[in-house]
Amino acid sequence: MLRQFHAPPFQAATKALRHPERALLRLILLARIARRKEVRERNRVIRFLTEESSRTDPHTLYREYKKSEFAESFRARRRRLDRGERPHRLGTTPAFGCEALHLAVRVMKPRVVVETGVLYGASSAHILDALDRNGEGTLYSIDLECDPYEPPHDFFVPSRLQERWRLILGDSRRRLPVLLRQLGTIDHFHHDSLHTAEHMHWEFETAFAHLPIGGVLTSDDVLVSHSLREIGRPNAFAEFCRSKPVRWATFGNVGIAVKLDL
Numbered sequence: 001m002l003r004q005f006h007a008p009p010f011q012a013a014t015k016a017l018r019h020p021e022r023a024l025l026r027l028i029l030l031a032r033i034a035r036r037k038e039v040r041e042r043n044r045v046i047r048f049l050t051e052e053s054s055r056t057d058p059h060t061l062y063r064e065y066k067k068s069e070f071a072e073s074f075r076a077r078r079r080r081l082d083r084g085e086r087p088h089r090l091g092t093t094p095a096f097g098c099e100a101l102h103l104a105v106r107v108m109k110p111r112v113v114v115e116t117g118v119l120y121g122a123s124s125a126h127i128l129d130a131l132d133r134n135g136e137g138t139l140y141s142i143d144l145e146c147d148p149y150e151p152p153h154d155f156f157v158p159s160r161l162q163e164r165w166r167l168i169l170g171d172s173r174r175r176l177p178v179l180l181r182q183l184g185t186i187d188h189f190h191h192d193s194l195h196t197a198e199h200m201h202w203e204f205e206t207a208f209a210h211l212p213i214g215g216v217l218t219s220d221d222v223l224v225s226h227s228l229r230e231i232g233r234p235n236a237f238a239e240f241c242r243s244k245p246v247r248w249a250t251f252g253n254v255g256i257a258v259k260l261d262l
């Protein structure tokens with residue numbers, strides 16, 4: 001078993017200066033541990049989705065995504081954002097969450113996807129690229145307006161993918177029920193807006209009523225504790241899934257649920 005050692009920052013820094021090689025090796029080890037966890041979680045996503053589809057092999061789809069021009073250009077954009085060329089908010093979905101979402105859309109082949117929480121478009125771009133590869137589908141995204149000083153909502157979304165995209169500006173509390181009434185049935189709902197327990201429950205409940213059997217609910221931030229008072233309480237995604245007829249699991253910070261027949 002690997003042990004985690006903690007040292008006060010000053011002590012750690014002086015030690016690193018005395019033994020730079022050892023410090024570097026330790027950094028590499030930590031990166032490997034983090035990566036191993038990610039590999040394990042990715043394999044779990046692939047196994048989960050394999051049970052949902054006999055027609056498509058998620059392994060092949062994942063490899064195809066990794067080698068794609070889309071993934072390459074997304075990583076380049078991400079580096080630009082991280083360099084801080086423009087002031088921006090934190091909260092862009094990390095690579096693992098984007099990949100998991102891409103794979104879920106590739107395997108489940110939804111025709112109508114609704115998401116809340118766009119920020120600079122990382123999740124939106126991944127859903128759109130997956131729909132494009134599937135050859136069908138529309139994404140409806142809801143978010144509040146960006147400030148003029150920051151990157152726009154479509155920062156990560158290549159223009160060739162925007163044809164399938166309907167971006168709705170406003171509070172999901174008002175916009176989501178109206179949109180869902182207009183659409184009737186949707187195939188996939190992705191939550192990534194406000195992560196309070198109350199808001200997550202409300203969005204899940206509101207969208208779930210519009211999902212058919214086999215419909216998909218995904219959520220980011222399923223490891224988040226909603227407040228210090230609620231530190232021991234399960235995340236709203238787990239609470240919601242335990243109360244509904246769904247096959248579900250969490251993978252890192254991402255949750256996937258598939259609606260079952262009662």
Ligand SMILES: C[S@@+](CC[C@H](N)C(=O)[O-])C[C@H]1O[C@@H](n2cnc3c(N)ncnc32)[C@H](O)[C@@H]1O
Pocket residue numbers: 091092093116117118119120121122123124142143144170171172173192193194
């Ligand atoms: C974590 S970020 C979304 C990250 C994004 N999905 C991505 O892949 O990078 C959360 C977003 O939710 C939006 N948001 C927060 N409360 C909202 C609400 N009530 N209605 C709509 N959007 C909201 C914020 O403006 C912010 O852009």
